Amino acid sequence: QVQLVESGGGVARAGGSLRLSCSATGRTINSDSRDWFRQAPGKEREFVAAIGWGGGSIVYGASLKGRATISRDNGKNTTYLQMNRLAPEDTAIYSCAAREGIPRRSGAAYTYWGQGTQVTVSS
Numbered sequence: 717q718v719q720l721v722e723s724g725g726g727v728a729r730a731g732g733s734l735r736l737s738c739s740a741t742g743r744t745i746n747s748d749s750r751d752w753f754r755q756a757p758g759k760e761r762e763f764v765a766a767i768g769w770g771g772g773s774i775v776y777g778a779s780l781k782g783r784a785t786i787s788r789d790n791g792k793n794t795t796y797l798q799m800n801r802l803a804p805e806d807t808a809i810y811s812c813a814a815r816e817g818i819p820r821r822s823g824a825a826y827t828y829w830g831q832g833t834q835v836t837v838s839s
Contacts, residue, residue: 718745750814764776
């Protein structure tokens with residue numbers, strides 16, 4: 717079994733930054749890709765960013781493109797999402813997901829999910 721645990725969420729002011737982390741424990745996923753998704757109240761889940769096993773194949777969703785950087789440290793089995801110039805519309809629960817193989821934009825392609833971490837941006 718694989719467990720993903722997100723951390724780093726909280727309250728930030730508009731224009732501020734947050735760095736989210738996603739740590740994986742348990743069974744090792746071979747050549748896994750990691751994604752970040754978010755879901756705001758009353759809205760559908762939205763793709764944020766994805767990264768492949770070797771740190772390549774990076775893709776960003778439209779909502780945070782240019783304001784976010786995804787990275788990973790395989791030695792620590794952890795993925796990061798650095799978010800800058802935050803805006804109130806970035807308020808959501810941010811979840812990480814993992815799968816074997818190349819990154820996908822669709823959450824349906826992902827097998828393993830964390831519980832999510834709340835990000836709240838005040839104006």
